[in-house]
Amino acid sequence: MFFYQDASFENLSIHHVGNKANDEFYILSEAPVDLVGDEVLPDLLMQYFMKPFVKANEVYRFFHPNEELQLNEVYHFSKKFFDREIDFHEFSQQVTKHLYEVSEHPKIKPGEVYVVSLKNVQMEGEDWSAVGIFKSENKEAYLKVYPEQGGFQLNYEQEAININKLDKGVVIINTEAEEGFKVLVVDQTNQSEAVYWKDNFLQLKSRNDNYQQTGNLMKVYKNFVNEKLDEVFVLETADKIDLLNRSMNYFKTKETFDSAEFEEEVIGNPQAAGLFNEYKQNFEDEFDLPFQANFEIATPAVKKMQSSYKSVIKLDKNFHVYVHGKREYLEHGYDEEKGMNYYKLYYENESEG
Template sequence: MFFHQDATFEQLSIHRVGNKAQDEFYILSDEPVDLSNDEVLPDLLMQYFMKPFAKANEVYRFYHPNDDLQLNEVYYFAKQYFDAKISFHEMSQQLSKHLYEVSEHPKIKAGEVYVVALKNVQIEGEEHDAIGVFKSENKEAYLKVYPNAGGFQLDYEQEAININKLDKGVVIVNVEEEEGYKVLVVDQTNQSEAVYWKDDFLKIKTRNDNFQQTGNFMKVYKNFVTEKLDDTFELEKADKIDLLNRSMDYFKSKETFDQKEFEEEVIGNPDAISLFKSYQQNFEEEFDSPFQTNFEIASPAVKKMSSAYKSVIKLDKNFHIYVHGKREYLETGFDEDKGMNYYKLYFENES
């Protein structure tokens, strides 16, 4: 759903935000950070900021309780920047001040706030500009070992940041402005005080539209067939491909998804249906992404997922069998004389 491999940093500003309830203050930098002469740091920052979003399946939108998006501070300043009405650095300062104002729970930790301008982030198959806002709250001690006078010297960094552990982050994608943009969120803190990031700072709600419902369901079903069914059922590769082909035919031929209908027409087996429901529920809980039992099927999402639905059986390095339907015309066996497995295919015409 979200890809950052081709994304690039345009600008970066760093500020520090304290806990307002503890009478800590914020510190705003005077200008953005210059990364133009550093060949290593941009890649490290990209890993730190963007890698956690690889599992961000849920897409959000900004909102405001009064139904006026202009009253949502993050939306307002992001829009001002996207519309070229304020500079990037001014926007980053305003967002940091807003974050400070909502940091009123006594357990909220102070930390650095990184605001970045991004180009070529890809979401749902399209590339867009975006803004990233990230906060680092937890520091770790790191050891450094380096050669010295025929041996090695040991040193440490007491308050360092682990680039594999982003605490909080949000990516605001410059698309669907009138609906509140497309927003992706990461929050690794589970304590009750952590809700300030989503609820107080960002004020976001689940987008969860037909595109996302379609894509997520097809992804979960595909993973279920390829990874989970083997735990309970003995299936040949052709059987799995048949299950995937049947699901793809369903999504291509129907206008509306109905969960019960899908289970009966595509899965069929009651035990497999029960297993799939459990697998689906685990996905909903892990990614906080509930499925609807009925929704309109989004054709662009089906087209996007079709490339992930593999219908090929690879036999050694000699043959590839593409299975597009008619599972009953495909048989497998073992030849005792040759000591090899074989496939037998039935067909009416050769082209």
């Protein structure tokens, strides 16, 4: 989906942002960094900035609660830069000042802000120009060993940056501007105060593309089976697992999702299908993410959801039964003599090992 191997930097500016709530300040550089003639640093920076986005399958758009995109500061300044109404360094200063204004949680760490403009970034098979905004918050100590007079000497760098650990970043692709651009975001910080990057600084919402459609529908169906069906139907755990396995098989073997086909092949019950559509509609209304009746199934989203589709029946602390299919080969009952529940399994061959 996203490739940077053929991309190159056009500009780089570095600033510093403190924590506004702690009465720290921001420091703006006077000019961009000169990378001309440096054969090593651009490659290191490209790895540091861009590599984390290769696995960022989810695509976002800028938005504003008032539905006026121009009120979103990062969108506003990004569009002015792409439209050549402001130069790059002014763009970098404006987004840095905005980042400072939203850095109001007392636990937000200060750090350097790197702003870059790029060309030949590939997104969904096409080349685009882009801008990136990155913040480094965590510093590490590094040892440096070097030869000296027949032996070796040791030195260190106390507060250095690990180029394999990008703390926060966003890449804004110069396409679909009127809808809020295509935006990729990375945030490696898990603390509650970290939401300021995506929610306060960037103000993003899902683009609702095939990846999002696939992942969301699989989540909604899983929750429907585990939480809603019990209210109407009497289901054993094995029945629920069978419904989940059938849906997983559908998404793994089909190229396109078809709502009517899914209801017939996977759900297989008109009443249950009606309940699912009601459940799905509640999700659409709550999160403002409508589902399409047909869409291309995104394989990366299926792989991501696969681990959360549990197919295990846990029996006390003695047995785990893994069910991968063939619900008709699994029987459940109650032994009155022993006063215990049981499962009966039918099979043809026993695997060794």
